[in-house]
Amino acid sequence: MSLKKYIIKEIAETVKGELPYITDENQVITDILIDSRRLINPVNCLFFALSSKKNNGHDFIEELYQKGIRNFIVSEKGLELKDANIIQVENTLEALQKLTSFHRKQFDIPIFGITGSNGKTIIKEWLFQLLSPDKKIIRSPKSYNSQVGVPLSVWQMKPGYDLAIFEAGISEPDEMGKLQPIINPTIGVFTNIGAAHSENFISTKQKVGEKLKLFTKVDTLVYCSDYPDIQETIIKSEILESITAFTWSRKQEADFQIISTEKNPNNTTRISGVFKDREISIIIPFVDDASIENAIHCWASMLLLDYDNAIIAERMFKLQAIAMRLEMKEGINHCSIINDSYNSDINSLSIAIDFLNQQNQHKRKTIILSDILQSGQNDEDLYEEIAGLLEKKGIDKIIGIGKAISNQADKFGIEKDFFPTTDDFLHKCSFAHFQNESILLKGARVFEFEQISRALQQKAHETIFEVNLTALIHNLNYFRGKIEPETKIMAMVKAFSYGSGSFEIANILQFHRADYLAVAYADEGVELRKAGITLPIMVMNPDEQSFDAIIKHNLEPEIYNFRSLSLLEKATRKNIIPDNKPVKAHIKFDTGLHRLGFVMEEIDELIDLLKGNKHIYVQSVFSHLAASEDPSEDDFTKGQIDLFREMSDKIKSHTHHPILMHILNSAGINRFPQAQFDMVRLGISLYGISSNPTDADKLENVSTLKSTISQIKTIQKGETIGYNRKGIANEDMKIATVAIGYADGFKRSLSNGVGQVLIHGRFAPVVGNISMDLCMIDITGIEAEEGDDVIVFGKDYPVTKLAKATGTIPYEIMTGISRRVKRIYFQE
Numbered sequence: 001m002s003l004k005k006y007i008i009k010e011i012a013e014t015v016k017g018e019l020p021y022i023t024d025e026n027q028v029i030t031d032i033l034i035d036s037r038r039l040i041n042p043v044n045c046l047f048f049a050l051s052s053k054k055n056n057g058h059d060f061i062e063e064l065y066q067k068g069i070r071n072f073i074v075s076e077k078g079l080e081l082k083d084a085n086i087i088q089v090e091n092t093l094e095a096l097q098k099l100t101s102f103h104r105k106q107f108d109i110p111i112f113g114i115t116g117s118n119g120k121t122i123i124k125e126w127l128f129q130l131l132s133p134d135k136k137i138i139r140s141p142k143s144y145n146s147q148v149g150v151p152l153s154v155w156q157m158k159p160g161y162d163l164a165i166f167e168a169g170i171s172e173p174d175e176m177g178k179l180q181p182i183i184n185p186t187i188g189v190f191t192n193i194g195a196a197h198s199e200n201f202i203s204t205k206q207k208v209g210e211k212l213k214l215f216t217k218v219d220t221l222v223y224c225s226d227y228p229d230i231q232e233t234i235i236k237s238e239i240l241e242s243i244t245a246f247t248w249s250r251k252q253e254a255d256f257q258i259i260s261t262e263k264n265p266n267n268t269t270r271i272s273g274v275f276k277d278r279e280i281s282i283i284i285p286f287v288d289d290a291s292i293e294n295a296i297h298c299w300a301s302m303l304l305l306d307y308d309n310a311i312i313a314e315r316m317f318k319l320q321a322i323a324m325r326l327e328m329k330e331g332i333n334h335c336s337i338i339n340d341s342y343n344s345d346i347n348s349l350s351i352a353i354d355f356l357n358q359q360n361q362h363k364r365k366t367i368i369l370s371d372i373l374q375s376g377q378n379d380e381d382l383y384e385e386i387a388g389l390l391e392k393k394g395i396d397k398i399i400g401i402g403k404a405i406s407n408q409a410d411k412f413g414i415e416k417d418f419f420p421t422t423d424d425f426l427h428k429c430s431f432a433h434f435q436n437e438s439i440l441l442k443g444a445r446v447f448e449f450e451q452i453s454r455a456l457q458q459k460a461h462e463t464i465f466e467v468n469l470t471a472l473i474h475n476l477n478y479f480r481g482k483i484e485p486e487t488k489i490m491a492m493v494k495a496f497s498y499g500s501g502s503f504e505i506a507n508i509l510q511f512h513r514a515d516y517l518a519v520a521y522a523d524e525g526v527e528l529r530k531a532g533i534t535l536p537i538m539v540m541n542p543d544e545q546s547f548d549a550i551i552k553h554n555l556e557p558e559i560y561n562f563r564s565l566s567l568l569e570k571a572t573r574k575n576i577i578p579d580n581k582p583v584k585a586h587i588k589f590d591t592g593l594h595r596l597g598f599v600m601e602e603i604d605e606l607i608d609l610l611k612g613n614k615h616i617y618v619q620s621v622f623s624h625l626a627a628s629e630d631p632s633e634d635d636f637t638k639g640q641i642d643l644f645r646e647m648s649d650k651i652k653s654h655t656h657h658p659i660l661m662h663i664l665n666s667a668g669i670n671r672f673p674q675a676q677f678d679m680v681r682l683g684i685s686l687y688g689i690s691s692n693p694t695d696a697d698k699l700e701n702v703s704t705l706k707s708t709i710s711q712i713k714t715i716q717k718g719e720t721i722g723y724n725r726k727g728i729a730n731e732d733m734k735i736a737t738v739a740i741g742y743a744d745g746f747k748r749s750l751s752n753g754v755g756q757v758l759i760h761g762r763f764a765p766v767v768g769n770i771s772m773d774l775c776m777i778d779i780t781g782i783e784a785e786e787g788d789d790v791i792v793f794g795k796d797y798p799v800t801k802l803a804k805a806t807g808t809i810p811y812e813i814m815t816g817i818s819r820r821v822k823r824i825y826f827q828e
Contacts, residue, residue: 042068113185360532371402722768
């Protein structure tokens, strides 16, 4: 929320909009909203109905109106709502950008604008750590650096701050010019240039030139002159005629010359440089090259701000790592633990609570919250605002940790407990009281909430399966962009969502408005219903005993032969159907896969049976393509589509209600767009796996299977390794025992050099036979220690390659990962 107040008439003038329907032109606006799911308080709130190929904000206006919103900026004409204010514009995104650009002009404080290919968020967070001891700072939440994220970040500016830090990212030409007036930075930081988001640029220099547009009006630009493309483009652009450069370099003369970096055994690095003819140095608690470069950018920025190097060195040594993601894990006593240690401020708190509220598996929601540091507000106002936020977001209980939040305990009207320190909480809190609830941990780093996370987390062995929910939603939206706006999406969550989880995946798909879910068996659907999933769910393999449960839990069975239809009819006669509504069913056609489904010769009899049963409602007709990914089988596939259309038309001609049609799987969406019909089905491609090269390059990796090194030992030449002595050391070798075996899903067929894993970016082959719980790998020549991570598959070693080595398909690998392997869900 912005404490700057604007009236609706003033906003209309600012965004160059019209007021076709106005109730109160003096209505005060303090908050803006672009996502109907994130509404906190409708009073004084303005909704921007943003439109894209993936989503249309106008579709949610009625929902928001019912929730109390009365102020809207729209681009579609003809909207009228009683007692509402409606601003009509050509483009709602441009209107959002114009309003926040106007808002930015109301403040005269130093503002950092950060862009580059990598390091933006780290530098932003480190600058906050380094400067916040003596400055009140507002900054972008998480990685809010897009065409929408930047306006939302800048809107958070309000009186009382000394400094602002915002990051900006682009993926195509002409975007940065729109972000520049919104941030309008006084100090620029150009981090580096690399391959990220290069697909829409002709060259790297074009991308550099586009990013430079952020800095056209800065006072000073901080950058490393060792990047030739950056240096050359800056010189040729003549931007330095109107701004000042503050350069640093390891290779050439610069304002700040780095003369040495010394990496120490204690995981620290000493960096030395020359500034204003004086040698200075700092020590940072990191040794990786990316962190060193990011730290130098921060160092240069602090020198630019005239900080004494003694103060810089003291603060640099205390730099803390930035957790770039929010994680969800299985907790004790059937709880779900959400750990967000990214940062601790009210903006990121709101984002984390939104994620908490996506978890429908538990009705009870608890937050464990530390003092919020460097907020720029006095404690009374800050915690009153937080208390209001928790109440409006439906949080059941707060556990506050810290003296400041404890002193404001009376502000919180919900169930509450307070402790002065984390140690006090750990010693005095009864963890048995946490039962069947979702728990959000949100703590400033100094409170060491990782101790609480360990105490609440269900104990499991060291092999984990990480699921990147941000990548999952990227993939969902990628395919959403491939289909017509009116085409629905059915997401396949059968087989434990291809090994990725059950309600955890369904929750995120429901939140991001998938239209349908599909499971293999009724018990999977029942589990989702018990976890609070309300989306329609199709059951693809209903068995004889499952129809009663299907009706009870409002699931929708696939009907593929006369026997399954008869079983459903029998179940409808003996069960009390809620509200006497018919049971929705999905009729499966066999168009060539020859697995399940009615054939053309059976359609007439099927129609007669369906017409005679008022308790069964045909929701959809569908079929499966046998070879949609194979161009050599396109004639066969087109024949399947034609037959499906013919069979569907025959069914539809004998009904009096709309029936959905769907035949395309992930591979078919790209290759047969003419067959989208009413719905498409997304399966394993939703999880980042595709045989289509076009899709594979655009999809993001969702799943990573990883373990750790349990022990390292040296094996002498001639000795054997593992059961049956199948591994033989042909020379002296160093091996590592890894805590994963075939009981976890690491196939025994990968034994004896067939399989390999990644350690620190290098491949290490399996030696000897894989056992039930462990395997051994050859790490000769690889620097590794006990406890180091071992990647079985992930972004840098795709599951497709592991499947090929195993002689199988990714489906089998993914669904074969044991339930004993701990799943960790995270959002970046």
